[in-house]
Amino acid sequence: MAIIFELLKEDSQTGARLGRLHTPHGSIDTPVFMPVGTLATVKTMSPEELNEIGARILLSNTYHLWLRPGEDIVEEAGGLHSFMNWNGAILTDSGGFQVFSLSDMREIQEEGVHFRNHLSGEKLFLSPEKSIQIQNSLGADIIMAFDECPPYPAEYDYMKQSVERTSRWAERCLKAHRRPEDQGLFGIIQGGEYEDLRQQSARDLVSLDFPGYAVGGLSVGEPKDVMNKVLEFTTPLLPKNKPRYLMGVGSPDSLIDGAIRGIDMFDCVLPTRIARNGTCMTSTGRLVVRNAKYARDFRPLDEHCDCYVCRNYSRAYIRHLIKANEIFGMRLTTYHNLYFLVKLMEQVREAIRENRLLDFREQFFEQYGFNKPDAKNF
Amino acid sequence: MAIIFELLKEDSQTGARLGRLHTPHGSIDTPVFMPVGTLATVKTMSPEELNEIGARILLSNTYHLWLRPGEDIVEEAGGLHSFMNWNGAILTDSGGFQVFSLSDMREIQEEGVHFRNHLSGEKLFLSPEKSIQIQNSLGADIIMAFDECPPYPAEYDYMKQSVERTSRWAERCLKAHRRPEDQGLFGIIQGGEYEDLRQQSARDLVSLDFPGYAVGGLSVGEPKDVMNKVLEFTTPLLPKNKPRYLMGVGSPDSLIDGAIRGIDMFDCVLPTRIARNGTCMTSTGRLVVRNAKYARDFRPLDEHCDCYVCRNYSRAYIRHLIKANEIFGMRLTTYHNLYFLVKLMEQVREAIRENRLLDFREQFFEQYGFNKPDAKNF
Numbered sequence: 110m111a112i113i114f115e116l117l118k119e120d121s122q123t124g125a126r127l128g129r130l131h132t133p134h135g136s137i138d139t140p141v142f143m144p145v146g147t148l149a150t151v152k153t154m155s156p157e158e159l160n161e162i163g164a165r166i167l168l169s170n171t172y173h174l175w176l177r178p179g180e181d182i183v184e185e186a187g188g189l190h191s192f193m194n195w196n197g198a199i200l201t202d203s204g205g206f207q208v209f210s211l212s213d214m215r216e217i218q219e220e221g222v223h224f225r226n227h228l229s230g231e232k233l234f235l236s237p238e239k240s241i242q243i244q245n246s247l248g249a250d251i252i253m254a255f256d257e258c259p260p261y262p263a264e265y266d267y268m269k270q271s272v273e274r275t276s277r278w279a280e281r282c283l284k285a286h287r288r289p290e291d292q293g294l295f296g297i298i299q300g301g302e303y304e305d306l307r308q309q310s311a312r313d314l315v316s317l318d319f320p321g322y323a324v325g326g327l328s329v330g331e332p333k334d335v336m337n338k339v340l341e342f343t344t345p346l347l348p349k350n351k352p353r354y355l356m357g358v359g360s361p362d363s364l365i366d367g368a369i370r371g372i373d374m375f376d377c378v379l380p381t382r383i384a385r386n387g388t389c390m391t392s393t394g395r396l397v398v399r400n401a402k403y404a405r406d407f408r409p410l411d412e413h414c415d416c417y418v419c420r421n422y423s424r425a426y427i428r429h430l431i432k433a434n435e436i437f438g439m440r441l442t443t444y445h446n447l448y449f450l451v452k453l454m455e456q457v458r459e460a461i462r463e464n465r466l467l468d469f470r471e472q473f474f475e476q477y478g479f480n481k482p483d484a485k486n487f
Numbered sequence: 488m489a490i491i492f493e494l495l496k497e498d499s500q501t502g503a504r505l506g507r508l509h510t511p512h513g514s515i516d517t518p519v520f521m522p523v524g525t526l527a528t529v530k531t532m533s534p535e536e537l538n539e540i541g542a543r544i545l546l547s548n549t550y551h552l553w554l555r556p557g558e559d560i561v562e563e564a565g566g567l568h569s570f571m572n573w574n575g576a577i578l579t580d581s582g583g584f585q586v587f588s589l590s591d592m593r594e595i596q597e598e599g600v601h602f603r604n605h606l607s608g609e610k611l612f613l614s615p616e617k618s619i620q621i622q623n624s625l626g627a628d629i630i631m632a633f634d635e636c637p638p639y640p641a642e643y644d645y646m647k648q649s650v651e652r653t654s655r656w657a658e659r660c661l662k663a664h665r666r667p668e669d670q671g672l673f674g675i676i677q678g679g680e681y682e683d684l685r686q687q688s689a690r691d692l693v694s695l696d697f698p699g700y701a702v703g704g705l706s707v708g709e710p711k712d713v714m715n716k717v718l719e720f721t722t723p724l725l726p727k728n729k730p731r732y733l734m735g736v737g738s739p740d741s742l743i744d745g746a747i748r749g750i751d752m753f754d755c756v757l758p759t760r761i762a763r764n765g766t767c768m769t770s771t772g773r774l775v776v777r778n779a780k781y782a783r784d785f786r787p788l789d790e791h792c793d794c795y796v797c798r799n800y801s802r803a804y805i806r807h808l809i810k811a812n813e814i815f816g817m818r819l820t821t822y823h824n825l826y827f828l829v830k831l832m833e834q835v836r837e838a839i840r841e842n843r844l845l846d847f848r849e850q851f852f853e854q855y856g857f858n859k860p861d862a863k864n865f
């Protein structure tokens with residue numbers, strides 16, 4: 110078994126779990142946030158820096174690596190770990206999400222999906238077998254089943270068909286998987302906001318006995334309370350001894366709310382994407398360092414942060430760099446934001462350990478500004 | 488005295504010198520190449536990385552910092568060292584070169600130069616006094632006199648007038664300098680390709696007794712043999728106990744040829760600029776890592792390099808990153824190129840120490856490909 114999940118503790122007040130995920134490239138404390146390295150690089154960051162901030166697992170994108178440089182080149186390099194010089198764990202997605210979100214020329218058939226390359230316009234075809242073959246070549250520790258990720262909202266009838274196809278595809282993924290000994294294949298529960306479809310999807314996938322499960326089809330534009338409600342009726346359908354991964358979620362409030370509802374793993378481009386534009390996550394809320402008011406502010410980004418950036422650089426300097434479009438500015442904001450989320454998850458784990466996660470949530474939301482009437486959703 | 492130059496050895500075969508430049512922020516072995524940090528950042532690099540590759544002195548641009556963030560903000564931050572978190576030495580140029588090269592709306596008067604901000608179009612005025620005031624605020628260890636840098640070629644009569652004005656401006660710079668105890672002000676010898684004007688300029692400036700001298704007006708488009716000839720008749724006019732700085736030169740061949748002609752300090756954006764486009768300097772010549780032939784080349788950029796990049800990453804990975812416009816790719820090529828030049832200058836110093844600089848030149852040129860008929864001039 111490539112992936113073993115150790116459930117260390119369940120919170121007495123919530124559905125939150127403390128766990129440890131054992132992979133061929135190290136063990137990871139959960140709940141965990143996974144930085145995204147789309148093209149075999151977490152934008153602006155070195156592997157050493159990722160290690161320094163405490164990241165132990167990254168996500169990379171099958172679709173993007175398939176198009177460039179091509180999974181054959183990554184395989185020839187000795188796999189993704191060796192190619193990108195990252196010795197920690199890696200999870201690759203199935204490519205499904207990108208096919209459905211980046212390409213508008215697509216045709217879904219039982220066999221798979223025909224679509225056009227978003228870069229060149231070239232015709233391509235992705236299927237459960239093809240996705241797994243690519244992921245086997247890339248060689249991540251955790252790989253994902255190829256699913257359909259319908260938009261929000263979607264009609265019940267369409268969603269039901271889609272869930273059933275995703276279940277058939279999941280079975281084909283399992284059959285196509287050539288490296289179960291060193292790559293753990295996770296199934297993905299779909300069903301949108303429909304409780305009975307989530308039940309059907311969970312029943313189908315759990316019966317296939319995957320080493321882990323993702324909750325897919327969330328963070329696709331639905332209101333926050335819909336996401337929370339779906340998690341509330343979905344995670345109890347999943348086996349306790351397997352990790353649960355909520356795809357595409359990385360705002361501090363949703364990380365905490367997801368953990369409360371029994372999620373163990375998260376990923377999102379949010380912290381790195383907003384960083385490159387100069388938006389920082391701090392213990393007292395969002396800080397847009399481009400703003401003129403920081404021109405002569407010689408305090409660190411976050412006065413309560415002890416990261417490399419906050420120990421050495423001022424808002425004034427970082428503002429100057431970001432305004433001048435200097436790469437080092439993006440490095441600094443990215444570093445700080447990822448550090449912030451990694452530390453947040455440490456705090457979440459600590460709170461679960463001490464049975465005070467709801468208190469922690471209350472305090473964090475208050476400080477961050479999520480309780481304000483005009484709170485931005487990140 | 489802010490700057491003291493220790494002449495350790497003169498080469499027996501050439502005009503090359505081995506020296507040590509003592510500054511308020513450390514001592515630097517010469518000949519030395521200074522990486523350029525235009526906007527208070529060496530593009531893509533952290534101060535720690537610059538230190539790791541062995542850089543001990545950086546150059547930053549007065550003109551650019553004056554426009555953004557403004558020298559007052561840098562001063563309020565505690566000066567450039569503190570602002571950018573660099574504890575090594577810094578040299579700032581006078582802004583003259585940028586005024587003459589970036590702005591086409593300029594008017595040179597005895598008092599100074601009227602021109603337009605290359606970003607906003609706003610009318611600005613720079614004079615010897617203003618340049619020194621800005622440089623005093625920035626607080627670099629070495630600051631430069633405000634000179635006129637005429638284009639190549641320039642008429643003799645124009646050049647003579649310009650040289651005489653530059654000498655008068657140099658005197659005004661000395662008078663305007665408020666921090667001689669911790670900032671060394673260097674004079675700049677002009678005169679283009681005219682030997683008698685270089686003599687006149689050197690005589691004028693040496694009589695003012697600056698702690699160091701730059702040879703200006705070279706690397707502005709003239710052929711390589713013109714640069715070498717000018718250096719040959721200019722450096723002997725300069726006092727032996729003062730450092731000599733050749734502005735804007737950073738190609739490996741010109742660094743060696745400059746050292747042979749008695750130059751101690753060099754700076755150039757070349758290694759960092761070409762790096763961001765994927766062009767690398769290696770011991771066997773220029774390597775354009777974007778090229779298709781490197782797609783499956785899993786060797787390091789330079790098989791004879793022991794830098795962080797060459798120890799950990801393949802040409803195939805770096806090519807992938809550069810092609811995808813990934814910042815980490817630019818970090819890797821920049822790191823390697825700067826390391827290459829810093830190491831090259833170490834080798835130059837070693838060769839001077841051992842009286843074999845001409846042999847080293849021959850061997851390096853042969854390996855790098857500078858002896859080939861179609862050699863590119865870098």
Ligand SMILES: [Zn+2]
Nearest residue numbers: 414416419445
């Ligand atoms: Zn920080």
Ligand SMILES: [Zn+2]
Nearest residue numbers: 792794797823
């Ligand atoms: Zn190297």
